[in-house]
Every structure is written in structure tokens, then in C-alpha cells.
Amino acid sequence: MKIKASTLVEVELSEDEQRKITLAYLYKIYNWKEGYHISDENVYQTVTMHGHDAWNDEVFVRYATDDDYVVGSLLCKLKKKSYIVL
Numbered sequence: 233m234k235i236k237a238s239t240l241v242e243v244e245l246s247e248d249e250q251r252k253i254t255l256a257y258l259y260k261i262y263n264w265k266e267g268y269h270i271s272d273e274n275v276y277q278t279v280t281m282h283g284h285d286a287w288n289d290e291v292f293v294r295y296a297t298d299d300d301y302v303v304g305s306l307l308c309k310l311k312k313k314s315y316i317v318l
Contacts, residue, residue, distance in 0.1 A: 251310055254310060255307065255310055255311070258303055258306060258307060258310075259307075262300070262303040264300075264303055264304075264307065265277060267279065268293065268304070269304065270296045270300060270301065271290070273295065273296050274292055274293075274294070274295055274296055275292075275293040275294050275295070275296050275300050276290040276291060276292055276293060277290070277291045278290060278291075279291050
């Protein structure tokens with residue numbers, strides 16, 4: 233998002249818009265993607281596999297860092313209060 237102005241600009245955002253911007257920013261700066269979660273001290277991504285049937289599989293992404301635990305917790309809390317899909 234870019235806002236350039238030479239004068240004071242006031243922007244009003246709804247609570248859902250604020251959450252959407254916050255989620256997108258956290259995903260970007262912490263290299264986190266939709267479907268990531270932490271299990272057994274590792275970061276995994278849930279991926280839907282397709283064949284004759286469809287099923288979810290867990291793909292190892294990386295070993296979880298302190299930042300992963302923090303951002304995972306924040307994203308979980310933000311998503312529970314929001315009904316948006318990124």
C-alpha cells in the first residue's frame with residue numbers, strides 16, 4: 233500500500249480492514265504463509281493434495297524460531313477475530 237501526500241491525510245479503516253493489513257504485513261516481514269503452523273518445534277505448511285481424492289498433508293518448512301512462535305501466536309489471535317481470507 234502506498235500513500236503519498238504533501239499535506240496531512242486522514243484515512244479511516246474498518247476493524248476488518250485493519251486486521252487484513254496487519255495480517256498481510258506480518259506474513260511479509262516474518263516470511264509466514266497461509267497454512268503454516270508449528271508442531272514439535274517445527275514449522276509445517278498444510279497443503280491440499282489432489283489425486284483421485286483430495287487430502288491435506290503436512291510439509292516441513294523449517295525449524296521453528298522464537299519469531300515463529302511469536303508471529304504464530306499473533307496471527308492465530310488476529311484470525312480468530314476476523315472472518316477474512318487472504
